[in-house]
Amino acid sequence: MATVTSTAPTIQPAVRARGIFSWRNRQLMIAFLFIVPALINFTVFRYIPIASSIRASLYEYSLLRGLRDFIGLDHYARMLNDWVFWDSLKVTALFVIYKVPIQIVLSLALAVLLQRETVGAGVVRSAVLTPMVTSVIVASIIWAMMYHSQLGLIQSMLGAVGIPRQAFLSDASRALPAITVMMIWKDLGFSLIILLAGLKAIPHTYYEAALVDGANAWEAFRRVTIPLLMPVLMFVVVTQAVFSFQVFVPVYQMTQGGPLDSTKVLVYYIYQQGFRFQDMGYASALSVVALIILIIVSYGLMRWLRPQT
Amino acid sequence: MAVADQTQHRGAAVLPRAGLESDTAKMIRRGGIAVLRAVLFAVISLIFLIPFIWMIFGSLRRETEIFQYLFPLSLHTFYPIEWTLEHYRDILGLSEAGNRAGLNFGRNLLNSFIVSTGVVVFSLLFNTMGAYFFARLKFPKKNWLLAFVLVTLFVPFEVTMIPLYIVVRYLNLQNSYWAMIVPWFASPFVIFALIQYFRDIPYELDEAALLDGASYLHILRTVIVPLAIPGLVTVSLLEFQFIWNLFYWPLIAVQDKDIQVLQVVISSQTTQEQTFWGRTFAGSALASVPVILIFLALQRYYVRGVAATGIKG
Numbered sequence A: 001m002a003t004v005t006s007t008a009p010t011i012q013p014a015v016r017a018r019g020i021f022s023w024r025n026r027q028l029m030i031a032f033l034f035i036v037p038a039l040i041n042f043t044v045f046r047y048i049p050i051a052s053s054i055r056a057s058l059y060e061y062s063l064l065r066g067l068r069d070f071i072g073l074d075h076y077a078r079m080l081n082d083w084v085f086w087d088s089l090k091v092t093a094l095f096v097i098y099k100v101p102i103q104i105v106l107s108l109a110l111a112v113l114l115q116r117e118t119v120g121a122g123v124v125r126s127a128v129l130t131p132m133v134t135s136v137i138v139a140s141i142i143w144a145m146m147y148h149s150q151l152g153l154i155q156s157m158l159g160a161v162g163i164p165r166q167a168f169l170s171d172a173s174r175a176l177p178a179i180t181v182m183m184i185w186k187d188l189g190f191s192l193i194i195l196l197a198g199l200k201a202i203p204h205t206y207y208e209a210a211l212v213d214g215a216n217a218w219e220a221f222r223r224v225t226i227p228l229l230m231p232v233l234m235f236v237v238v239t240q241a242v243f244s245f246q247v248f249v250p251v252y253q254m255t256q257g258g259p260l261d262s263t264k265v266l267v268y269y270i271y272q273q274g275f276r277f278q279d280m281g282y283a284s285a286l287s288v289v290a291l292i293i294l295i296i297v298s299y300g301l302m303r304w305l306r307p308q309t
Numbered sequence B: 001m002a003v004a005d006q007t008q009h010r011g012a013a014v015l016p017r018a019g020l021e022s023d024t025a026k027m028i029r030r031g032g033i034a035v036l037r038a039v040l041f042a043v044i045s046l047i048f049l050i051p052f053i054w055m056i057f058g059s060l061r062r063e064t065e066i067f068q069y070l071f072p073l074s075l076h077t078f079y080p081i082e083w084t085l086e087h088y089r090d091i092l093g094l095s096e097a098g099n100r101a102g103l104n105f106g107r108n109l110l111n112s113f114i115v116s117t118g119v120v121v122f123s124l125l126f127n128t129m130g131a132y133f134f135a136r137l138k139f140p141k142k143n144w145l146l147a148f149v150l151v152t153l154f155v156p157f158e159v160t161m162i163p164l165y166i167v168v169r170y171l172n173l174q175n176s177y178w179a180m181i182v183p184w185f186a187s188p189f190v191i192f193a194l195i196q197y198f199r200d201i202p203y204e205l206d207e208a209a210l211l212d213g214a215s216y217l218h219i220l221r222t223v224i225v226p227l228a229i230p231g232l233v234t235v236s237l238l239e240f241q242f243i244w245n246l247f248y249w250p251l252i253a254v255q256d257k258d259i260q261v262l263q264v265v266i267s268s269q270t271t272q273e274q275t276f277w278g279r280t281f282a283g284s285a286l287a288s289v290p291v292i293l294i295f296l297a298l299q300r301y302y303v304r305g306v307a308a309t310g311i312k313g
Helices: A023-056 A074-080 A083-114 A119-133 A136-146 A153-160 A175-200 A204-212 A217-245 A249-255 A266-276 A280-305 B002-009 B023-058 B063-068 B086-091 B096-100 B105-136 B142-154 B158-170 B177-184 B188-199 B203-211 B216-227 B229-244 B248-253 B262-272 B277-297 B299-309
Strands: A059-062 A066-070
Touching: A023 A059, A023 A280, A023 B105, A023 B142, A023 B158, A023 B177, A023 B216, A059 A280, A074 A280, A083 A119, A083 A175, A083 A217, A083 A266, A119 A175, A119 B023, A119 B277, A119 B299, A136 A153, A136 A175, A136 A249, A136 B023, A136 B262, A136 B277, A153 B023, A175 A217, A175 A249, A175 B023, A175 B299, A204 A217, A217 A280, A249 A266, A249 B262, A266 A280, A266 B158, A266 B248, A280 B158, B023 B277, B063 B277, B086 B096, B086 B277, B105 B142, B105 B177, B105 B188, B105 B216, B105 B229, B105 B262, B105 B277, B142 B188, B158 B177, B158 B248, B177 B229, B177 B248, B188 B229, B188 B299, B203 B216, B216 B229, B229 B277, B229 B299, B248 B262, B262 B277, B277 B299
Parallel strands: none
Antiparallel strands: A059 A066
């Protein structure tokens, strides 16, 4: 690390023992003790789970009966013909494609609107951040009630502008968009905070230079703000895509994957295989594939969105 | 720290227009824009707050009232006519109806506090030590160790819940408080954030203490920690909120309702008893209002933490 300058032992050399118990080695061992708990945690609860799920994916494995026969790549072969799996991939991709661009555009607009730190902007920011600190499960419960086909608050709001009752979560073509709207509402605060910090980091002189060149507000936004914000935007797009790809809780709470599997996302399908159908081996294989997809997608996004300089 | 110097450029990009308007026209235009902006701000705030308003007021009124005033949309769609704490008494098991339904959310609320506080305490201890190691101590191949830690930043969360469960079960920790605490006692996000905070502290302070013969632990306690309090508050806040709001992990890791956290219990309650809207509102309020209040009180730290680490908690 750059900040670590030499702590060279200038203390009496006579005191130093030789061999592995030398003063230097003792210092190193003491230093190592500081990082040991964290290393154990990451090994046991981050690295080993991935390794063990790769192993479990090669076996017949259920929670009740434990590891049984080694079956090689059979689980992966099964995936190729499992149309529910392919469908869940499609639903997951749709969710990400609906959610991420809309969320980014809305939070960018809000960030520009709120970047002057007035009292009003502070109030709006607090309001936008409140859903973000609330749990996904509470958000899902309340929104499921708001979407309720008879007694939902949204029905009452639609009624106020003359629109009759609509089915949302029980309609196969509307359930996924309904969940998407809820999750944009929930996650908008996160991208807003990051984009606000990004906007603040753009030196004011750049805007002044654009003005001198005769740019109007929109041109300044397009030519100054967007390019300079690109790394931050990229970060938000990638993290949001990765988070959204793993959506589980709203589906579990609001639709249970239905109606007609129209909201059965990948992580929900994995949960179903592992805990409802007791097939941990197949669930592990699905987890491994999801992990690989995520690595490829985030790498691809980073390559694609890399600012052209 | 990156965010600290960003705040110097507040109030960017309001571009003055080159205009030939008279002063009165300018004033009217500015006034109009101010009103429009205020209306826009109010509408945006309402969109984000209405679900909470509906939930909190709904938890404080009789169920029949919730449904009776739903149509047409009016003030009393939200605002109670007759206030009652009945739903809270029910879910806390303080009323006969609540007892009959076997509700005891007070216990689950306590579990949520125990688990979240437990994680924050362990996390403060071990992540602080880890960050101190990376920010200050000399060790061969330290960058390799840092990479080993930071790679876990990219381990996707929900996707690895089942693999994590397999390991926790193997360690025979499932269905216990430990299952909900131990996997999170160190966090790559927190270590990453704390390294940034610790690097802002001048190294001369460490050096002086080292020359006086102070141990690493002593330096950490007396030099680093007191100067990094804002950073430690920030990460504790993010961590507390993150653990408090966890759902998927406690759902699969713990089956015993007595040690289960509130988030999971309110979920199973609503799926079983779709009809008790008042209780559902009250339970949801109980599960979310504590973190919302903490957030509002410490919003400055929270925003800074998210901006610095790029994570939600």
